[in-house]
Amino acid sequence: MSVFVIGYYTILIAASCLAVYFERRRVFMLLFSLTLVSFVAGIIGGVGALRTITTLAAVLSLAAGVSYAFKEFLVQIARPGLARELRTAPLTAAFGMFVIFTYAIAGIFAPWIAPHGQAEVISTSFAPPDANMLLGADQLGRDIFSRIIYGARNTVGLALAATILAFVMGAFAGLLAAVKGGWFDQFMGRFADVIMSVPSLIFALLMLSIFGTNLFVIVVVVAVIYSPRVFRLTRAVAGNVVVMDYIEAAKLRGEGDWYLIRREILPNSTAPLVAEFGLEFCFVFLLIAGLSFLGLGIQPPTADWGSMVRENATLISFGDVTPLIPAAAIALLTVAVNFVVDWMLFRSSGLKG
Amino acid sequence: MGRFSDKDVLLDIEDLRIEGYSDETWVPIIKGVDLKLHRGEVMGLIGESGAGKSTIGAAAMGYARDGTRISGGSIEFDGMELTTASEGERRALRGSRIAYVAQSAAASFNPAHKIIDQHTEAPVHYRIKKRMEAQEDAKELYERLRLPNPQEIGFRYPHQVSGGQLQRAMTAMAMSCRPDLIIFDEPTTALDVTTQIEVLAAIRDIVDQFNTAAIYITHDLAVVAQMADTIKVLLKGEEVEQASTDRMLSDPQEDYTKSLWAVRSFKRPQKARPTDGTKPIISVRGVDASYTGGDKVLDDVSFDIYPGMTVAVVGESGSGKSTTARVITGLLPPSKGDVLLNGEPLPPKYTNRTRDQLRQAQMIYQMADTALNPKVRIREIIGRPAQFYSGLKGPALKQRVDELLDLIELEPSKYYNRYPPELSGGQKQRIGIARALAAEPDFIICDEVTSALDQLVAEGILKLLDRLQRELNLAYMFITHDLATVRSIADEVVVMQNGRVVEQGPKDQMFTPPHHPYTDLLLSSVPEMDPNWLTTLLEERGVDNIGEAGSETKDGSEKTQSA
Numbered sequence: 041m042s043v044f045v046i047g048y049y050t051i052l053i054a055a056s057c058l059a060v061y062f063e064r065r066r067v068f069m070l071l072f073s074l075t076l077v078s079f080v081a082g083i084i085g086g087v088g089a090l091r092t093i094t095t096l097a098a099v100l101s102l103a104a105g106v107s108y109a110f111k112e113f114l115v116q117i118a119r120p121g122l123a124r125e126l127r128t129a130p131l132t133a134a135f136g137m138f139v140i141f142t143y144a145i146a147g148i149f150a151p152w153i154a155p156h157g158q159a160e161v162i163s164t165s166f167a168p169p170d171a172n173m174l175l176g177a178d179q180l181g182r183d184i185f186s187r188i189i190y191g192a193r194n195t196v197g198l199a200l201a202a203t204i205l206a207f208v209m210g211a212f213a214g215l216l217a218a219v220k221g222g223w224f225d226q227f228m229g230r231f232a233d234v235i236m237s238v239p240s241l242i243f244a245l246l247m248l249s250i251f252g253t254n255l256f257v258i259v260v261v262v263a264v265i266y267s268p269r270v271f272r273l274t275r276a277v278a279g280n281v282v283v284m285d286y287i288e289a290a291k292l293r294g295e296g297d298w299y300l301i302r303r304e305i306l307p308n309s310t311a312p313l314v315a316e317f318g319l320e321f322c323f324v325f326l327l328i329a330g331l332s333f334l335g336l337g338i339q340p341p342t343a344d345w346g347s348m349v350r351e352n353a354t355l356i357s358f359g360d361v362t363p364l365i366p367a368a369a370i371a372l373l374t375v376a377v378n379f380v381v382d383w384m385l386f387r388s389s390g391l392k393g
Numbered sequence: 394m395g396r397f398s399d400k401d402v403l404l405d406i407e408d409l410r411i412e413g414y415s416d417e418t419w420v421p422i423i424k425g426v427d428l429k430l431h432r433g434e435v436m437g438l439i440g441e442s443g444a445g446k447s448t449i450g451a452a453a454m455g456y457a458r459d460g461t462r463i464s465g466g467s468i469e470f471d472g473m474e475l476t477t478a479s480e481g482e483r484r485a486l487r488g489s490r491i492a493y494v495a496q497s498a499a500a501s502f503n504p505a506h507k508i509i510d511q512h513t514e515a516p517v518h519y520r521i522k523k524r525m526e527a528q529e530d531a532k533e534l535y536e537r538l539r540l541p542n543p544q545e546i547g548f549r550y551p552h553q554v555s556g557g558q559l560q561r562a563m564t565a566m567a568m569s570c571r572p573d574l575i576i577f578d579e580p581t582t583a584l585d586v587t588t589q590i591e592v593l594a595a596i597r598d599i600v601d602q603f604n605t606a607a608i609y610i611t612h613d614l615a616v617v618a619q620m621a622d623t624i625k626v627l628l629k630g631e632e633v634e635q636a637s638t639d640r641m642l643s644d645p646q647e648d649y650t651k652s653l654w655a656v657r658s659f660k661r662p663q664k665a666r667p668t669d670g671t672k673p674i675i676s677v678r679g680v681d682a683s684y685t686g687g688d689k690v691l692d693d694v695s696f697d698i699y700p701g702m703t704v705a706v707v708g709e710s711g712s713g714k715s716t717t718a719r720v721i722t723g724l725l726p727p728s729k730g731d732v733l734l735n736g737e738p739l740p741p742k743y744t745n746r747t748r749d750q751l752r753q754a755q756m757i758y759q760m761a762d763t764a765l766n767p768k769v770r771i772r773e774i775i776g777r778p779a780q781f782y783s784g785l786k787g788p789a790l791k792q793r794v795d796e797l798l799d800l801i802e803l804e805p806s807k808y809y810n811r812y813p814p815e816l817s818g819g820q821k822q823r824i825g826i827a828r829a830l831a832a833e834p835d836f837i838i839c840d841e842v843t844s845a846l847d848q849l850v851a852e853g854i855l856k857l858l859d860r861l862q863r864e865l866n867l868a869y870m871f872i873t874h875d876l877a878t879v880r881s882i883a884d885e886v887v888v889m890q891n892g893r894v895v896e897q898g899p900k901d902q903m904f905t906p907p908h909h910p911y912t913d914l915l916l917s918s919v920p921e922m923d924p925n926w927l928t929t930l931l932e933e934r935g936v937d938n939i940g941e942a943g944s945e946t947k948d949g950s951e952k953t954q955s956a
Contacts, residue, residue, distance in 0.1 A: 292722055292756065
């Protein structure tokens with residue numbers, strides 16, 4: 041029995057006892073069941089398994105600590121009204137905001153943060169990590185770490201632009217359809233159905249092969265593919281608002297459609313729209329990464345996470361995890377955005393009272 | 394209270410304190426209330442909204458709503474302390490020994506299941522009865538509650554049954570386990586007067602038959618007088634006084650109670666039509682209307698409204714009162730007949746009317762919650778019509794908004810930048826009035842403006858409307874089903890039934906017999922403060938001819954008319 045194992049069990053059992061003493065039932069159940077699991081894991085896997093558990097717990101608590109500190113930081117700098125909202129945010133949301141914040145910094149300040157240029161060949165192909173290159177080199181000898189930093193700017197920026205465009209188009213059409221009703225509503229609805237009935241990836245491939253693969257075309261095509269979902273949501277949300285008495289009052293006053301949309305309906309539908317924005321952003325992001333992986337998205341030598349996965353895919357057969365890093369970057373951002381969106385959905389659903 | 398001895402105490406609440414969470418602190422909602430309920434006793438809890446009636450009702454089940462907590466005191470139900478009992482123990486009581494009847498039966502029934510399936514859920518869950526037994530029992534309860542067709546009605550879905558029937562079905566459901574205590578949370582507030590009687594009679598009967606104790610929560614004193622053995626008056630989470638019903642009605646001790654009793658004393662002098670040949674401001678002439686493809690909702694409706702006068706349009710729900718308002722405002726173009734404004738015919742659709750025509754007829758809504766945009770500040774809600782019609786801007790607009798806020802007796806500096814959800818129900822309704830006034834109209838449609846409000850607040854609104862009428866020479870079309878409101882504010886009355894005007898004329902004439910039979914039914918259905926009113930009325934009408942059951946079918950209404 042090494043000192044590590046003895047210390048490991050001592051700390052767990054002592055913490056469990058403390059939790060019971062202070063009547064923290066859930067904490068106790070968590071700690072003590074972890075102790076029991078550790079017994080089994082320790083017998084089967086030896087000290088190594090216990091070390092893995094310790095590392096995982098440390099990473100988790102580090103993430104929780106960072107999230108907590110970041111939340112407090114936001115509460116301190118935010119306006120009083122916003123600060124109160126933020127204080128009720130769960131840790132997962134704070135974690136999501138922290139990750140998004142990190143990505144934003146990486147994307148905005150990419151040229152200053154990245155040690156090398158994104159197209160700069162500085163080494164031999166597939167060179168292993170060294171002091172100069174944190175994560176090694178890719179198939180052409182470019183620094184993978186620098187390319188990931190630049191990828192944050194390119195991929196995320198593109199996804200953001202496409203999502204915003206999809207929202208502007210979809211939300212505007214949805215609001216107008218809700219206010220106008222009648223044949224306009226029907227026409228827009230069926231038009232949206234037509235777009236949605238074509239599988240999105242095939243539709244994108246078709247459009248990109250027709251119009252070529254420049255950035256503008258990608259943004260527009262992706263926005264057109266995703267705007268029908270936004271349209272449907274906006275129309276449904278606005279449909280619930282349009283029947284309210286205050287809309288009737290405004291109509292009877294003789295207000296025009298534009299005033300109704302801007303001043304009466306939009307303020308009452310922002311919460312679900314913002315939540316939907318987060319979700320759609322993830323989908324758009326994945327679609328663009330997918331297009332790049334197929335070679336139709338952002339063109340080389342511009343760094344992009346999707347194509348980086350494809351280009352380095354061969355390394356996986358050698359047991360190297362490098363190609364998984366851009367994939368992990370995509371996954372992390374998606375998870376982070378969803379954490380924040382969950383919180384926003386929770387707020388807009390009115391559950392918090 | 395001689396009927397009840399101390400041995401029979403069922404529910405004993407002592408020094409109950411409940412706190413609610415708002416603005417990151419715990420604020421006391423109930424500040425030490427005692428309550429002692431004996432077996433078979435019915436206690437009425439009354440007070441205005443925010444008095445904590447429903448919170449106490451929920452606490453009697455050992456339940457604290459989300460965002461509230463029981464912070465002190467004890468709740469003892471039949472020897473069991475609920476504040477310290479575990480959640481599982483408390484849950485075992487609910488439904489089986491304590492039942493709850495909510496205000497809106499329509500919202501409380503699950504629309505996806507048949508009524509009887511929801512009824513049998515509790516007895517089957519608590520293994521009191523087998524499903525078949527519970528169904529038989531349900532049918533028997535339906536019969537006792539005088540639901541039409543008791544053998545079959547349980548197999549309908551909630552939306553296939555009318556509101557009053559649903560409320561009775563809910564009472565039957567509460568009875569399904571023969572609980573010791575039922576909590577009625579404003580069970581008749583959402584119903585018409587004619588339906589209300591029926592539900593009241595049913596509830597009173599069944600509580601008597603099974604010797605069930607009940608807490609009856611309401612803000613309607615006349616209703617509580619019919620139902621309760623004892624009355625407890627609450628104000629802002631504190632008890633004002635408690636006494637037996639007779640004593641409470643004849644000899645209230647506290648000033649607040651007296652003020653509650655004195656409500657509805659407000660009455661303004663009746664005005665007669667101008668005789669100098671003034672044209673009516675609004676004249677509805679032979680209007681027929683129907684919603685797309687449906688049957689006629691309005692059938693040859695005609696009446697006039699003269700400047701400066703109040704015309705009350707009364708009738709139960711579905712009688713076409715609100716539809717008439719929609720025709721006047723142009724939301725529903727009539728299929729026949731027309732609406733004249735100052736003698737000029739108005740275009741049937743509001744989109745074709747000029748801005749000035751739209752300005753002259755304004756509307757105040759029943760639900761102030763849905764009538765004011767929750768995301769727009771008060772200054773814009775009120776300022777927008779002024780800006781829209783008169784083109785006011787900058788300081789002139791601000792001055793106008795201040796003026797309007799003064800007019801509705803709200804402090805301008807305090808409310809100028811607020812949002813509607815931050816206001817109380819009465820304040821919201823005042824904002825609704827200010828928005829209508831901002832257009833400088835000559836005619837305002839008031840659609841059930843006081844029915845969602847407490848009596849004291851409602852009276853404030855009525856007084857305000859009256860003052861505004863005198864100052865600004867406004868004409869009101871007052872849609873209501875509450876005849877007490879009609880009595881206090883109307884000059885003329887139009888009675889509607891099934892889309893037709895059955896009777897119209899000056900108010901004093903309408904309130905003195907002989908009436909049209911339907912008017913008579915409406916009038917006699919308004920609860921009075923006399924505790925024996927319901928008993929007397931039931932004797933007069935006969936048990937089977939009350940309320941809805943009497944007026945629902947054609948031959949039924951004839952029976953009522955002859956009674």
